[in-house]
Amino acid sequence: MRVYQQMAQPMWSQTLVIATLATVLVCSTSENPFVEQGKDRVGSLPGQAFNITFAHYSGYITVNEESGRTLFYWFIEALEDPHSKPLVLWLNGGPGCSSIAYGQSEEIGPFHIKADGKTIYLNPYSWNRFANVLFLDTPVGVGFSYSNTESDVLNNGDKRTAEDNLVFLLKWFERFPQYKGRDFFISGESYAGHYVPQLSQVIVKYNSAIKGNAINLKGFLVGNALTDDFYDQLGIYEFMWSSGLISDQTYKLLNLLCDHESLIHPSDSCANITEIANTEMGNIDPYSLFTPTCHANASLGQLNQLVRRKHRKGILAPIYDPCITTHSIAYFNRPEVQRVLHVDPDHKPAQWETCSDVIYDNWKDSPPSVLDIYHELIHSGLRIWVFSGNTDTVLPVTSARRSINALKLPTVSHWRAWYDDDGEVGGWTQEYAGLTFVGVRGAGHEVPLHKPKLALILFKTFLAGASMPNLELVSAS
Template identity: 65%
Template sequence: MVKPSWAFVITYFIIFLNLLLGSVFATIPADPLAQQELDKVLKLPGQTFNLSFAHYAGYATVNEDSGRALFYWLVEAAEDPGSKPVVLWLNGGPGCSSIAYGEAEEVGPFHIMADGKTLYLNPYSWNQVANILFLDSPVGVGFSYSNTSSDLLSNGDKRTAKDSLAFLLKWFERFPQYKGRDFYITGESYGGHYVPQLSQAIVKHNLETKEKAINLKGYMVGNALTDDYHDHLGVFQFMWSAGLISDQTYKSLNLLCDFQSFIHTSNSCDNILDIASAELGNIDPYSIYTPACPANVSQSNRLLKRMHKVGRISEKYDPCTEAHSVVYFNLPEVQKALHVNPNHAPSKWATCSDVVYTTWQDSPRTVLDVYEELIHSGLRIWMFSGDTDSVIPVTSTRYSIDALKLPTVKPWRPWYDDGQVGGWTQEYAGLTFVSVRGAGHEVPLHKPKQALTLIKAFLSGSSMPSSELFSDS
């Protein structure tokens, strides 16, 4: 027997080490179940509590040629995940992270304390009723990346839907235990485009392949950008009726910003939006009755101009939660725990990408045509609205729903939470509308308990709860 030389041993060891390290960051391993196990998150920095559920984080490559890879974080249901549906959550922007907002301050279980280093469990996490999948989409958002730098400058609605569909198909291969499971899509703000567009892409894919590769049952969006004309009309009316702007500014907004795109506005529209921002003063336009984060009050002009971009907003309200996320997700030990590829980690992680936002390519002025198509497909479709948001306010959503001209099935009424009015609801043929009283742009942040009631009703397909004095009959 010929003994191997030391050079051979060292060479073999280097090859083995490269293969081992490569498998950790591979996006398409030979064995999807092996990659699932590699994606399992063992413990998060700042976690001082034990968990009754598993969670996973990693990447799936959605385009091999350019090397586009989307980052996800799956949080399994707290109890009996095998019997619960899968719910995808998408934040908007465009360019904002679902990890930053959806997971870390809204519907996820892991929320961040003011020190930016310590976690606490959200008692109203949606993983009480479902397996929650958070996706940073498109590339350039959060930890999602591309090997082709020009990809970050060419994002738009169409490619986002296409890449998100490709991600889901890969993800279900990696997590075959969820194949065929009831699947729902939820989101907010510019997610008002992402969510119905992705739903449409899934329905088309299922028809083309003649199989339910993804068992989509429905979708739900909150304070959602839907139709530019009706959204603008509702924004201006809300700000005026709430006493936030003058009569003259209200008239000028309607004159100069009618039919303007929310992504690419005119100079005259921008100028009057600046005037409106000055009249609002240093308030949080995403939640007009709660205190603004002191670090952000100087940004009010910029924030209002980007009227669809998600804001920053626990039992104890904290207006600076975005700042806590910036600290936490920039920690190297956090990125390591979440399996962020160090070769593609952003030099500075941000909640929203200005590059993605400012270079957005395509954004249709309306998605009402998508609603009309999907309502006929039989999907369960809900729209909800926090009624203290001036960015995509309740008036905008109601105008957009009215434009669909759907017959009413159950008339307008209050719904209740612990004997108190939680908001109002109306059920149409093919769509249910729910407002959440006292909530801003990020409903689960401002009213987490009521948001949990909302997702429970949506997933069960039941009406919002009534008090004993106000029955549905």
């Protein structure tokens, strides 16, 4: 179960800003940054039987010299004309899950992995068609990110993750100075519903404190995002009942026994009725209601554990191949893959994994809501979009809508269908003052995995700052 600690929202103080600036100035390399870039450039990947026209880089940025906290990144330039395209940071959640495993290898990245765990293929719906995309494994202990201080992995939390991510970005721009001042967006899903707005808040405060624009943040985009524990919970119950997954009696008891107080002080009665609900749902993949589970590597007990861990980023991520995550595990544990990606042999994990149970089980701070950050950032003028696949039971569309309604924003454009290039309904959307909501038809927890074409339309429209296409617009084109 996710950490439900009632904690005050982290405050990003002037002291933190000064310390962060000092860290970046002291630790910035004296080497020519373009020489350092060259060291991180990736050649042909193992299992790559195709040519590419874009450059990509992977390596490490140390975010804390004293403890040796070091984050691993994979940066993929735009397919065409990267100098004119914006920069997008992608974060996966968990907490404890790898953006390399999910964002790059299953969802929005260009390099996807075949079932043999050895061969890769080009994703035709990669987001680097419209942007330069930076994937970050955060915090330390995720993927190939590491610390020289063993206790760091046991002391991760929201506040330190946001601080380390800010230092990472400032130092990354020192290594890639050609991207300084570039329009910058942040995107992610699931528990990144915390990471993304928290990092956005830190950046805004940092820029304000130095009276400059160190990072040219323009907005953020989050999907099936953990936002507010209470509204998320209510939305889960509503979705389970309205989708016919649980009985009327169980739905009534969930609302009765799992009230707001149970989030602060979990009760046995709430836990018991939740177990009953999980049993009634059966052995489905809760992250994607209508796709098959991976029978090859998931026992009945494992599937039940997935259902219980409602806020955990998917261990299973089925689309046409429900066992897709096993392909990443096989590929990124290959020594030749690690060599090409510049993984430090002295700091590589004994076994690379998509998600870390150690990080998940030892998470230190997690505020019950980030809606206060939304209020703050909406007033700062950022472009903010929330999207949701409507076949996810873990953080369903009903949860997203409840959280947005709690913001009490004026409606600018009322609820309507939006359409793909073929004139088919892609989902539904509503625009508010300062925020846009987009539902994606038929998508599970990982929208770009289940509906890559629709996700790419969403992303392109977000970058343009436009409205989702209506039928008249599609017909005209």
